[in-house]
Amino acid sequence: MSVKCGGCEAVVHDDTYMQCSRPECTKLYHLSCLALTREKYEALTEDYVSCWMCPECVSMIPKRNNSETPVRSTQNTIMDSTSFTPSSYVNTARGSRHCQKTTDTEDKLFEVLHEFRLEMKSRLDNQIKEYGMLKKRFVATETELREVRSLMQVLIEKANKVDELEARIEVLKQKNEQLESSLVLKNPTQGKKDQTEGSKVSFVNAVKQNLKTVVTNKVARKECVATKPTELQIQSTTSHENNLNINHINTDVEEKETEEGKWITINRRRNRYPNSEVKRGGSTGTNEIQGTERKKYLHVWRLQKDTIEENLEKHVKYICGNENVRGLRTKLEDFYAGVTASGAHLFAITETGCNESIHDAEIIPPSYIILRCDRADGRKQGGACLVATPRFELRRVSLPGDINIDKQSNDIVNCNGRVLDLVLSSLSGEGGVCVCGGGAARAGGRASPTA
Known part of the structure; x- marks a missing residue:
């Protein structure tokens, strides 16, 4: 006690x-x-x-x-x-x-100290809670900063890609200006006429008009030609553009088309556009290939009963030839300008030396299509390509092993049932071959030599 x-x-x-x-x-x-x-x-x-x-x-x-x-x-x-x-x-x-007064003072002091201790404890608890909240916010902020950093990295990569594309666009613009100037130099009369009329024709429209120019054959007046449409489905946009271009150029030609079953009868009153390039034999009794006008269809061949496969092969070799330019990758600008200025519909190029680093836009204008077979091993020489207008259909096929595709550069694979498949064996890269085929309305064309 x-x-x-x-x-x-x-x-x-x-x-x-x-x-x-x-x-x-x-x-x-x-x-x-x-x-x-x-x-x-x-x-x-x-x-x-x-x-x-x-x-x-x-x-x-x-x-x-x-x-x-x-x-x-x-x-x-x-x-x-x-x-x-x-x-x-x-x-x-x-x-x-x-000492009663001293005792009371000590008691009061102890009470004040106790209250101060409780207050400090509550304040410390509040501070600890606030510190916990700040810690959570800091963690969330750090996570957001990491996400923002990753997004910034992606944006930087995209910006670099955009810069590269802009530089490439500038190069293409320069090429476009050069081609426009060369086109003006080649056709000064047409350029003056356009300036007089006050209508500005862009480079793309000029190329389209050049590709869609209708060349007619020398056919007697009021001669009626009946043709049967092929199985190829022509796109409505291409037909519409062709009709617009034809109406723009041939304002003096009057046509009357009547549909009789599945046959289309074309009545011509006037023939102002002879096509001497596709004329193969003027007599109806010959068994040579006889071309007709290329207007609504790309090319229509009228065959006689005695026409044999050799005649077809001879005619195809005449209008579709292949050229060995050897090193197309070093002549991209010249080839681009040559394709633009030429009115040909098909180009067969071997020994291109191209690889995947060269884009199609650097080789051909926008109004052409291309089928490439580059070197897979990365060698400078080798490879081939087909360049054609959208009227053609370019596709890849694999031939059976018993067909010797190295026998000759061009070979007629099939000419039965109004279907003509032309195999360009020199375009073979690694077992696959490039084929340009599909019936009378899309198997024609002319390939001019390119170098």
Whole structure:
């Protein structure tokens, strides 16, 4: 059980204290409450400590002998004769007083400290929560920054690609200007006529008009030619453009078309566009290939009953030849200009030396189609390509192994059932061959030598 100090009423925790020797009192006192130091306490004798009385008990003893006191007890007389040490006369009233004000102040101080501690604890809890929220936000921000960095990398790659495409467009624009200037130099009369009329014809339209110019054969007036449409499906857009171009050029030619079943009858009143290039024999009794006008269809062949395969092969070799330019990759600009200025419909080129780094737009104008067979091993020489107008159909096929495609450069594979397949064996790259085929309306054309 804890014991309180008789002076300050605080709990005595220390083992160094003073206890009153009177049996009625036996109170304990701190050394500090008695104004004693530890050195002085250790200097005291055991007899003095065992006989020591507290300040309250000492205050009850008279300080001097008063003989005039009416009532004197024997005990008081004996106590008066008792001798005291000088320390007994020390005034210890200061330590024996009850300090109620100091005790209240300490209690208030403890309460304030307790409240301050609780407040600081709550504030620290709030700070910890805020730090957790900030940590989550920092993690989310870091994730977003990583995503933005990856997106920026993609955008940089796209921007570099756009720059490359813009540079390529500038090169193509320069080529376009050069071709326009060369076209103006070749056709100065047409250029002056266009300037006089005030209509501006672009390079693409000029090329289309050059490709779609209708060349007619020398046919007697009011001659009626009946042809049967082929199985090839002609696109509506191409037919519409061809009709527009034909109407623009041949304003003096009047046509009347009547559909009788599956036959189309073309009535011609006037023939102003003879085509000497495709004329092969003028007599109806000959078995040579006889060409007709190329207007609504690309090319129509009228065959006699006695026409044999050799006649077809001879005529095809005449109008579709192949040229060995050797190194087309070093002559792209010249070839591009030659194709644009030429009115041919088919070009067969061998030993091109092209690879996948060369785009089709660098070889041919937009109004042509191309079928390429490049070198797969990356060698500079070798490879071939077919360049044709959209009127042709270019496709890849694989021939059986028993056909010797190296026998000759051009070979007629099939000429039955109004279908003509022309195999250009020199265009073979790695087992596959380039084929230009598909019936009378799309098997014709003329290939001019290119170098």
